[in-house]
Amino acid sequence: MTTERKIRLTVNGKAYESLVPVRMTLVDFLRGELDLTGTHVGCEHGVCGACTILVDGSAMRSCLMLAVQADGANLMTVEGLAEGPELHPLQRAFQRNHALQCGFCTPGLLMTAYEFLRDTSSPTEEQVREGISGNICRCTGYAPIVQAILDVSQEAG
Amino acid sequence: MVQQYIGASITRKEDERFLTGRATFADDVKLPGMLHAAFVRSPHAHARIVAIDTTAALAIPGVVAIFTYEDIADLAKPIPVRLYPLPSLEPFLQYPLAQDKVRYVGDPVAIVIADSRYVGEDALDVIDVTYEPLPAVVDIEDSLRDETIIHEAPGTNLAAHYVVSTGDIDQAFRDAEYTRKERFKTNRHTGNPLETRGMVVAYDSGELTVWGATKVPHFNREVLSSLLDFPEEKMHFVEGDVGGGFGIRGEFYPEDFLVPFAAMRLGRPVKWMEDRLEHLIAANHSRDVLCDIEIAMKKDGAILGIRAQVYGDMGGYIRTHGSLVPASTAGLLMGPYNVPAYECGVHCVITNKTGVGTFRAPGRYESCFIRERLLDMAAADLGIDPAELRFKNLIQPSQMPYNAGRTRADGDTIFDSGNYPQGLTRALDQIGYAETNPKRWVDEAGRYHGIGIATYVKNTGRGPYEGARIVISGTGDVAVYLGITTMGQGHETTMAQICADSLGVSMDAVTIYHGNTDYIPFGGGTYGSRGTVMGGNAVHLACQNMKERILSLASTYLDTEPANLVLQTGEIFRKGTEQGPALLSLGEIACLAEVPGSNEEGSGTLETTAYFEADQLTFSYGSHAAHVAVDPETGKIEIIHYVVVEDIGRAINPLMVHGQAVGGAAQGIGATLLEELVYDDSGQLLAGSFMDYLLPTSTDVPPIESIVLEEAPSPLNPLGVKGAGEGGIVATGATLANAVSNALAPLGVQITQLPISPNFIAKLLSS
Numbered sequence: 001m002t003t004e005r006k007i008r009l010t011v012n013g014k015a016y017e018s019l020v021p022v023r024m025t026l027v028d029f030l031r032g033e034l035d036l037t038g039t040h041v042g043c044e045h046g047v048c049g050a051c052t053i054l055v056d057g058s059a060m061r062s063c064l065m066l067a068v069q070a071d072g073a074n075l076m077t078v079e080g081l082a083e084g085p086e087l088h089p090l091q092r093a094f095q096r097n098h099a100l101q102c103g104f105c106t107p108g109l110l111m112t113a114y115e116f117l118r119d120t121s122s123p124t125e126e127q128v129r130e131g132i133s134g135n136i137c138r139c140t141g142y143a144p145i146v147q148a149i150l151d152v153s154q155e156a157g
Numbered sequence: 158m159v160q161q162y163i164g165a166s167i168t169r170k171e172d173e174r175f176l177t178g179r180a181t182f183a184d185d186v187k188l189p190g191m192l193h194a195a196f197v198r199s200p201h202a203h204a205r206i207v208a209i210d211t212t213a214a215l216a217i218p219g220v221v222a223i224f225t226y227e228d229i230a231d232l233a234k235p236i237p238v239r240l241y242p243l244p245s246l247e248p249f250l251q252y253p254l255a256q257d258k259v260r261y262v263g264d265p266v267a268i269v270i271a272d273s274r275y276v277g278e279d280a281l282d283v284i285d286v287t288y289e290p291l292p293a294v295v296d297i298e299d300s301l302r303d304e305t306i307i308h309e310a311p312g313t314n315l316a317a318h319y320v321v322s323t324g325d326i327d328q329a330f331r332d333a334e335y336t337r338k339e340r341f342k343t344n345r346h347t348g349n350p351l352e353t354r355g356m357v358v359a360y361d362s363g364e365l366t367v368w369g370a371t372k373v374p375h376f377n378r379e380v381l382s383s384l385l386d387f388p389e390e391k392m393h394f395v396e397g398d399v400g401g402g403f404g405i406r407g408e409f410y411p412e413d414f415l416v417p418f419a420a421m422r423l424g425r426p427v428k429w430m431e432d433r434l435e436h437l438i439a440a441n442h443s444r445d446v447l448c449d450i451e452i453a454m455k456k457d458g459a460i461l462g463i464r465a466q467v468y469g470d471m472g473g474y475i476r477t478h479g480s481l482v483p484a485s486t487a488g489l490l491m492g493p494y495n496v497p498a499y500e501c502g503v504h505c506v507i508t509n510k511t512g513v514g515t516f517r518a519p520g521r522y523e524s525c526f527i528r529e530r531l532l533d534m535a536a537a538d539l540g541i542d543p544a545e546l547r548f549k550n551l552i553q554p555s556q557m558p559y560n561a562g563r564t565r566a567d568g569d570t571i572f573d574s575g576n577y578p579q580g581l582t583r584a585l586d587q588i589g590y591a592e593t594n595p596k597r598w599v600d601e602a603g604r605y606h607g608i609g610i611a612t613y614v615k616n617t618g619r620g621p622y623e624g625a626r627i628v629i630s631g632t633g634d635v636a637v638y639l640g641i642t643t644m645g646q647g648h649e650t651t652m653a654q655i656c657a658d659s660l661g662v663s664m665d666a667v668t669i670y671h672g673n674t675d676y677i678p679f680g681g682g683t684y685g686s687r688g689t690v691m692g693g694n695a696v697h698l699a700c701q702n703m704k705e706r707i708l709s710l711a712s713t714y715l716d717t718e719p720a721n722l723v724l725q726t727g728e729i730f731r732k733g734t735e736q737g738p739a740l741l742s743l744g745e746i747a748c749l750a751e752v753p754g755s756n757e758e759g760s761g762t763l764e765t766t767a768y769f770e771a772d773q774l775t776f777s778y779g780s781h782a783a784h785v786a787v788d789p790e791t792g793k794i795e796i797i798h799y800v801v802v803e804d805i806g807r808a809i810n811p812l813m814v815h816g817q818a819v820g821g822a823a824q825g826i827g828a829t830l831l832e833e834l835v836y837d838d839s840g841q842l843l844a845g846s847f848m849d850y851l852l853p854t855s856t857d858v859p860p861i862e863s864i865v866l867e868e869a870p871s872p873l874n875p876l877g878v879k880g881a882g883e884g885g886i887v888a889t890g891a892t893l894a895n896a897v898s899n900a901l902a903p904l905g906v907q908i909t910q911l912p913i914s915p916n917f918i919a920k921l922l923s924s
Contacts, residue, residue, distance in 0.1 A: 023275065031185075032187075035187075036178070037178070037185040040352070041430075042351045042353075043847050045847060047846075047848060048351060048852075078178035079179075087173070087176065091176040095168050095169065096168060098813060100175055101401075101645035101647065101816060101820060102398075102399060102401040102645025103171075103174075103398065103645065104182065104350075104401060105400075106175050110176070128855075129856050130856060132855050133854045133855045134854070135854075136351060136852050138348075138403070140819070140823070141819040141822060141824075142823065142855040143858075143861065144819075145855070
């Protein structure tokens, strides 16, 4: 019933080659086949943003992509954010500002924020709110997340 | 005692695993040979099941089994009520699978077990269920006419009805100089934790393990044991990390029987992860309440009495929360005020919709909206400022503890402590109430501005008990095992703060373990803002016992009296010489306690278990205030300023208490302005995805100011704490409705139902 295709891709700097069913979503591939379970599934219809990863540098919903569409791509997931035991400044700022409670949305928000700060220097609060408006957080009310992102942009000067 | 940790805004110990993607949520559990479950759910709101044909589905490679009611018939028992039971609710309980009828869209009809979820969903497509559709009942008033009966055996759609009362209500209305009667309705919506429900169940060598349990694992283990007829001690419920609770998650649902049943029957691990579309039709809805209310007052605004009828739309079955939502609406409808006479009828009404359970501040969000709206209407009628009207009626600190009378079926409501006027004053100061005159105006852009306020009281810290077990090892490490669970509340930090201070050790030495039924024999779980009140005090109590034991061991070894010794920063000092040197370390004491093979009393590991008991509730309280601007062209509401004031007696970790208040308020703001589980006349859910059911995003939630008060520690527990989880949400509906009604009063708009969506505003303005 299901056809398979071989794909080659890079995730967090590591090369993978895998035979995948063509109907498998990218998020299921990352979680189920590569055991990269940091990327979460919250709605499976592209609204909540919990599954956000970087695909060739752009933040994407991995629940709305098939694994075969990522053939040849360079992916980054939340597992690729910290450098060894050293947390990324965004991760440290999230902790400092209590920007996570249940932590389920956190990986997706971190990846969205990573792309946002790379592309937007010295953002205003309004820009940050706009920038993360595609990621739903049910716990924090967003203010501490916004503050964490602003903190990092200010640290970066 | 040297206080170092309680009251400090310490960042969370648990954060790192969530930030790095190493947390273990239910769907992250993967076992060898694991199968996957998917559910056949009714597409009809009300129908008879004529036939189920699974032949084609079973022929699909990778489909392992399909179970229908027939397969569970030998075991089938209804899922029992956990909270707010009433005898009359029994015939309305839900069985794990529909037998001959379905009663809501989403009612489980069969469970498919397959090699993968993908194959399982292929099977769902070809399972042929023949239904004979019946008329659907989707409205409380229609349901009460009993023209279409949803459960044949009891022969009525009214699952429960009772009356609570206190004082002489007839006298109150005879003495009234002013009365007003109104009908209010709160919108059906739900908590929507970002992680959907899910579990992995393994049955191996006669032991059953359930990963993904949360909220009330011990209770759910007991229920599963009864439903499967399998011994409780051979069941192990493991929590892992949990992506939000909010009332909905962790209750015992049909799937909580069916997935373990399948794992046992097949002898292989089974995973089920709910998808979001399933979640919106299968997991509990909440807040669907209709209320007719009448108030009796003096002309000066003094409340004489309130009488009301509360109707809860319970959905197709009574679920684990029993009558809780309407019962709790009635329970605190009188709020933090002196209400000499009160009478309320409570009605649990069955309809062809998803079953109802709790959502953060269940019944209290509803009652706060109803009462506070009515008070604003009365204030306007009587020409009294809304704040003044409230001050006139608020219970005074000198009246504490205050018995509000029999407002619940199970006993009196007794407020333990509080300075309610102070809670309101702080909110008014923060919003600039006195300086803002008038309290409504129209700006140059034509937007209508208004200030709205509401006060609330919220019961927290439900008993009857909670446990904590402490084990100190030879390394001096302190392990604390909790009976409560955690769904994002940060207990690994707050409980460590309590332990460190109560015992006299460094917080770094403390590790918190939670959510495993093997850790501690009894646990009440986490709900209704009970975690810190019940769990925190259990930790405190266990620490007190442990400290006594440590000092006793140390005094024997040092040949002195325990009273001459102190335990501080994990070391024993002679009293008066705490600057050093230390006489013994905690690890050394643990070694003193460890006498392997000895039956002598007091030997063995340095370990203690304590249960904190409570037969009364602690009541948090406070006020919210909001300044809104409404665009009459678009119906859009902008929240310009939002203030939450909450007194929780004592804040263990202010950073996290503010987090709860702001997060709760954000949920309430979304629920009040955006969220509604809309059904059509045939019982189809029209808001069944996040495309139609709008959750608040970062551009919808305004900055929220949270003020945490510690004016009135609870006299009911040694830590003086009250629950902090719900004060942020409880008054959001009331406050925003009052602000919008105030703003639009010149246009003749009074909000009596939620949500206050732009289209609703537009509809009100056009009528």
